[in-house]
Amino acid sequence: xxxxxxxxxxxxxxxxxxxxxxxxxxxxxLLEILLDNEISKKNVVHFLKEHKMSIIEEKQGNVFRLLVNxxxxxxxxxxxxxxxxxxxxxxxxxxxxxxRNRMGDGADELGEIxxxxxxxxxxxxxxxxxxxxxFNSGILMTLNDSAVLESLKKLENLGIEILVCxxxxxxxxxxxxxxVGRISNMYDILDSMSKASKVVFL
Numbered sequence: 732x733x734x735x736x737x738x739x740x741x742x743x744x745x746x747x748x749x750x751x752x753x754x755x756x757x758x759x760x761l762l763e764i765l766l767d768n769e770i771s772k773k774n775v776v777h778f779l780k781e782h783k784m785s786i787i788e789e790k791q792g793n794v795f796r797l798l799v800n801x802x803x804x805x806x807x808x809x810x811x812x813x814x815x816x817x818x819x820x821x822x823x824x825x826x827x828x829x830x831r832n833r834m835g836d837g838a839d840e841l842g843e844i845x846x847x848x849x850x851x852x853x854x855x856x857x858x859x860x861x862x863x864x865x866f867n868s869g870i871l872m873t874l875n876d877s878a879v880l881e882s883l884k885k886l887e888n889l890g891i892e893i894l895v896c897x898x899x900x901x902x903x904x905x906x907x908x909x910x911v912g913r914i915s916n917m918y919d920i921l922d923s924m925s926k927a928s929k930v931v932f933l
Contacts, residue, residue, distance in 0.1 A: 734763040737771065738794065745771045746778055746811035753784070756801045764797040772797070773890040778814040780888050788913045826927040827853075827860040829869035834933055846872070849933055850879040854886055860931065862923050865912065866896035869933075874908040883911045894920060 735752050737745035745766055752762050766772045772788075772795040779786055783803025789796040833842025834849055850872065853859060863886065865873050872879055873895050887893050893912030900906040900914065924930050 732761040732763055734765070736765045737775075738765055738767040740771070741768060742771055742774055742815040743812050745775050746814055749775055749778065750805055750809065750811050753779075753799070753801060753805055754807075758801055760801050762799040762801065764799060766795045766797070767793050769795070773892070774814050777888065777890050778811065781814075782809075790913075790919065823858045823861065824928040825860050825931060826862045826864060826923055826929075827931045827933060828864045828866070828924070829872055829933045830866055831868040832871040833868075846933060847878050851882045854882050854889075859886065859889070859891060861890075862892045862894060862927070863912075864894045864896075864915075864920055864923065866899050866920065868899075868903070870895050870899045870903065870905065873911050874905055875910045876908075877910065880910055887911055892923075894923065896920065 733752055733756065735748045737748050740748075745764070745768075749762075749764060752764075756762060764775060766775065775797065776786060776788070779797075779799055782805045785800040785802045787798040789798070829846070829850070832846060833839055834845035835842050863883075871877065873883060873893065874880075877883070883893060894915035895909060895912045897906070897914040897916055900909060906914070
């Protein structure tokens, strides 16, 4: 497995390093990318996912670790600079949390319809959150059979970070069914909420 250490660098350097390293790999070979800048991490993930690469994301302290499986191809003439920023009009510094698999109080069936409609609407919003956090029964929205899975993957490809409570996945015994986002812990969740300009609860 090849490793590139892009810690201490900013765009477009991590993207240039990533493109070069991926060009040297064969199909289904692995690349480890280390970064310590969240914006650079989002840009690299966006770049790789747009070119059909499979990615596992981890965070160890202040270091982001991306484990990339070369499942796609990056054309030689691809301009990495175009991936260097996420438009500020697309992402705003607020966090959206989903604490259950329905919205509001009252009839459960209506609540399930409302939460699906809400999440499926987010990709069309002008101002999107920069993070979405799923906990308690909200984690059910991130699984293989979720009715909002396509929308969540679209948001993740835009650079929106999706955090999924690991304790909740364990409680519901659903960890193996996770289909979008990365498994997180209470420290990451509270840290993200405390640093946000505002937190929106669904």
